[in-house]
Every structure is written in C-alpha cells, then in structure tokens.
Amino acid sequence: MIEELAGPIALVGYGLAAIGPGIGIGIVVGNAIQAMARQPEAAGMARTTMFLGIAFTEALALIGFVLFFIA
Amino acid sequence: MESVILAASECDVEAEIICAPSDVLELFEFTKPLFSIGGFDFTRTVFLIFLAMFIVLAILYYGLRKGEKVPSKFGAAVESLVTFVRDDIAIGIIGPEGIKYAPYLLTVFTFVIVGNLFEVTPLINFPITSRMAIPAFIAVVTWVIFVIVGFKKNGLHYLTDLVWPKSVPLALRWLVGIIEFVSTFVLRPITLAVRLFANLVAGHLMLSLLLASGYIFVTAIPDVGLKGFVGVAWFVFGLGIYLFEIVVAVLQAYIITLLSAVYVQTSVHPEH
Amino acid sequence: MFASALPVFLAASEGAEESSGIDLLLPATSELVAGILAFVIIYIMAWKWVFPQITKTLENRQAAIKADYEAAEAAKVEAESLKNDYQAQLAQARDEASRIVEEARQAGESVRADVVARAETEATAIKERATADMSGERDRVAAGLKREVADLSLDVAEKVLGTSLDRGAQQALVNQYIDELGGLGS
Numbered sequence: 001m002i003e004e005l006a007g008p009i010a011l012v013g014y015g016l017a018a019i020g021p022g023i024g025i026g027i028v029v030g031n032a033i034q035a036m037a038r039q040p041e042a043a044g045m046a047r048t049t050m051f052l053g054i055a056f057t058e059a060l061a062l063i064g065f066v067l068f069f070i071a
Numbered sequence: 072m073e074s075v076i077l078a079a080s081e082c083d084v085e086a087e088i089i090c091a092p093s094d095v096l097e098l099f100e101f102t103k104p105l106f107s108i109g110g111f112d113f114t115r116t117v118f119l120i121f122l123a124m125f126i127v128l129a130i131l132y133y134g135l136r137k138g139e140k141v142p143s144k145f146g147a148a149v150e151s152l153v154t155f156v157r158d159d160i161a162i163g164i165i166g167p168e169g170i171k172y173a174p175y176l177l178t179v180f181t182f183v184i185v186g187n188l189f190e191v192t193p194l195i196n197f198p199i200t201s202r203m204a205i206p207a208f209i210a211v212v213t214w215v216i217f218v219i220v221g222f223k224k225n226g227l228h229y230l231t232d233l234v235w236p237k238s239v240p241l242a243l244r245w246l247v248g249i250i251e252f253v254s255t256f257v258l259r260p261i262t263l264a265v266r267l268f269a270n271l272v273a274g275h276l277m278l279s280l281l282l283a284s285g286y287i288f289v290t291a292i293p294d295v296g297l298k299g300f301v302g303v304a305w306f307v308f309g310l311g312i313y314l315f316e317i318v319v320a321v322l323q324a325y326i327i328t329l330l331s332a333v334y335v336q337t338s339v340h341p342e343h
Numbered sequence: 344m345f346a347s348a349l350p351v352f353l354a355a356s357e358g359a360e361e362s363s364g365i366d367l368l369l370p371a372t373s374e375l376v377a378g379i380l381a382f383v384i385i386y387i388m389a390w391k392w393v394f395p396q397i398t399k400t401l402e403n404r405q406a407a408i409k410a411d412y413e414a415a416e417a418a419k420v421e422a423e424s425l426k427n428d429y430q431a432q433l434a435q436a437r438d439e440a441s442r443i444v445e446e447a448r449q450a451g452e453s454v455r456a457d458v459v460a461r462a463e464t465e466a467t468a469i470k471e472r473a474t475a476d477m478s479g480e481r482d483r484v485a486a487g488l489k490r491e492v493a494d495l496s497l498d499v500a501e502k503v504l505g506t507s508l509d510r511g512a513q514q515a516l517v518n519q520y521i522d523e524l525g526g527l528g529s
Contacts, residue, residue: 044163048164048329048333051326051329051330051333052330052333055262055263055266055326055330055333056254058262058266059254059258059261059262062261062262062265062266062269063258063261063262063265065265065269066261066265066368069365069367069368070365070368099367111372111373111376112371112372112373113373114371114373114374116371116374116377117373117374117377120374120377120378120381121377121381123381124381124384124385127385128384128385128388131388131389131392131393132388135393135396135397135400138396138399138400138403139400140403140404140407140408150397150400150401153393153394153397154397154401157394157397173394174386174389174390174393174394175386175389177389177393177394178382178385178386178389181385181389182381182382182385199374199378202370202371202374203367203368203369203370203371204370204371204374204375204377204378205374205378205382207370207375208370208375208378208379208382209382268368272367
C-alpha cells in the first residue's frame, strides 16, 4: 500500500514541521490573551510581545516551508 | 510537483479540460515577458509593482494634499493611517526616537498592503508580495537597519551581549549564544521575508485552485452531470476563503511592519 | 477551451520547461529591480513629503482649533458681559419708568391739591365778596330807608303840625331816633 503513495516526501516534511509551531503559537496566543484579560492596561505591551513570540515560534514552520521548496 | 494541484483523474472528462497547470510556478510566474529592454524583463508582475507604487503615491497624495482644517472622509482615513503608523507602530514600539523610522515603516506598510490586496482585487488577482522580490528586499533593509542601529547604539556590546549573555549560567551560555546569534542574524530576515511570502503564496494558491477548479467543474456540468455540482461547493468555499484572504492581506502587512519595528526596537534597547 | 476562459488563473503550459521549486523562492531580477525602485520612490515621498505635510496639517489644525476655541470663549465672555449690561440697563430703565410714574403721580396729586385749594380760596373769596356785597346793599338800603323814613316822618309831622319845621334840625333828630331804634333792633 505504501508503494501506491506518490508525491514529494517534502510535503510530509512540511506537515511535520508545522505541528510544533502550531502548538507553540496556540500556547503563545492563549497566554497573551490571558495576560491581556488580567491586565487590560498592559494590553499593548502584551500584544507586541505576543507578535514577537509568534514570530519566533513561526520561524520553524517557515523554515519547513522553505525546505519544502528547496528539497 | 505536477500532481500537487489536483488529482487529474477527477477532471479528465474531456481532453481539452486542463485542471492542473503543469507546474505550480505557472500560478506565480508569468514566464513570458511582455517585452524586454536590455535584458530587463517587463513581466506582468513588474507592471503590477509599478501599479502598486502609483496607487500608494496617489492615495498618499490625494489624502494629504490639501491639509484642510476639516478633512474629507478620504483625507481623514489617510491621515489616520499615517498617524497610526507613526504613533502606534513607530513611536509606540521603538520609543520617542522611533519617529526617524516612521517613513520607512509607512513605506513598508502601504506598499505591502496594496501589494497584498492585489490578491483579492478583481482583474488583477495576483499579490505582488507572493513573489520573493519585495519581501526579500524589505527583510534585507530591515536587517541592515537593525544591525547598524544595534552597533551604533551599543557599540561592540551589541554583538558580545548577544553571543555571550551574562545572565545565563556559564554552562549554557555558549549554546544560548549560538541560538541567539543564528536567530537574530540569520533567521530574523529569512522568517520576515518568508512569512509574508508564504502567507500570500498559500492564499493565492487556495484562491486560484478553489475558484478556478470550481469554475471548471461548474462549466463542466453539461458534460459530467451531477458530479459537476461538486464545483458549486468548491466555488462557495473559495468565496469564503476570498473574504478570509482580505483579512490575511491586511494582517500580514501589519505584521511585517510591526516586526520590522520590533526588530529595530530590540537593537535600540537590548535586554527588553 | 476552459483554460482559454481563465487566462489569469491557468495559463496554458506551452514551454513546459523544467523548473524547480527553488525558483519560486528566489527573487527574479527584474522584479527585484522594479520592487526596489518602487519602494525607494515611495520612501522618498513618505520621507520628504508625507510626514512634513501631516505634521504641518496637524499643527495647523491644532492651532486653528485652539484659535476657534479661544474665539468662542471670548465671544462667550463678551456675550455674558453684554447680557449683564442689558440686564442692568433694563433694570435701570424699569426704575426710571417707575420713578417717572411716581413723579407724575405726585405731580398730579399736587396739581389736584392746588386746584382744590385754589377752588376753595376762590369759593371763599366769592362767598366773602357776596357777603360783603349783600351787607353793603343792606347798609345802603337801610341808609336809604332811614332817610326815607325820616323824610316821611318829617313830612307827616309837617302835615300834622302844619308848619314847616326847621328841616335840618328835625331830620337830625329823626335820624338820631332811628339810629337808636336800629341800635336797639339790631
């Protein structure tokens, strides 16, 4: 059955690479929302930090995306 | 790559129906230049880039030309856009000296947002930011700015603090240093460019495939009968994604501007 | 046939040249040049025109709003003072009016009193004159009557006595008698 599957293995690689960042971004955003809800006056700072955190977390998924094209 | 787009067996009702482009690049690259001057290819994308430039210049010019005491609706919108970039992004994130970077951030924001919205503009339907040129250029410029600012503000401490952080236990310091160095100087520009690029590529792919294949299925109803009604669902789903892509286009323009500002800010005030 | 209907989405592949995914990831030279050019033009406009312009606009607007506000404030103060003036003038006018009315009333009162007093004096004078006239007339009539009576008495006495009496002495005697009578009678 495995032999019947066709297509680039890089697709699977990207799928795997996206799992971790998906979870990580969920955690980052969830905690940022909690922080904003607890301290609405610091919402601006929390939002900026949230985007920064997302950016760092997302990096892995984006590297996977690049590798998909390179492979 | 050929098999990525669609399962060809689904639409092989007649020989003429081309369901899948032979290559994904066909969705993003119009390989035949319209004309070429001295090796410079005027492709459709090049024209769209200049169109985006003219749209941005026109919006800024007509919005701010008069500087009236009571602005028109359009003027007020442009003013609030400019003051949003200046006050909320430049000054709000970088700090009082962020006003210096406001023109750069405004350029990034306006150019990218117009380029992104080309994705959902009828008759254009092609985001110029889904080509790597503009995201890469913005990423490189941001990289140059934050590296120069970092060295200018902190001298050589900028580099030494980054690769040899004093607050980390000695055993882990070298590891954290390597990670920090790579993430700051290598991954930051790459991810900044790829984030914008990837979002727009994905959006354009989804819209092209859903709307085009939906259209093909619907027009093939006389040939394939009931099976063709799958296309209706595809088409409706594509329209939903269309609305979603408007949000993505605006959000990604905001995020690349915001992250450019944040990267500059981390160089202006490290350890924050 | 359907591909021709969708030139934007599905350009029919003719060349079918071999291209790998990495081509999608690398910027094309012409697009890079065009993108840099467009970016720099927008940047120059943003730097040289947009921000000076918006700063100027916002400052002008702020100044204009401030001026408008101050003008409105001044107008309000002026209106307030005008209103106070008008109210004061109104009160003054009202006082004046009531004073005039009062004066007029007093004047009327005095005129009335005057008229009444004069009328009274006049009436008194007329009465006195009438009384005086009457008493003068009475005196005159009484004097006339006395003389007549004396004459008559003398005539009667002459007739009776048949002699003419010393007319003057007799008359004086009769008059004296009448006077005595009158003195007694009155």
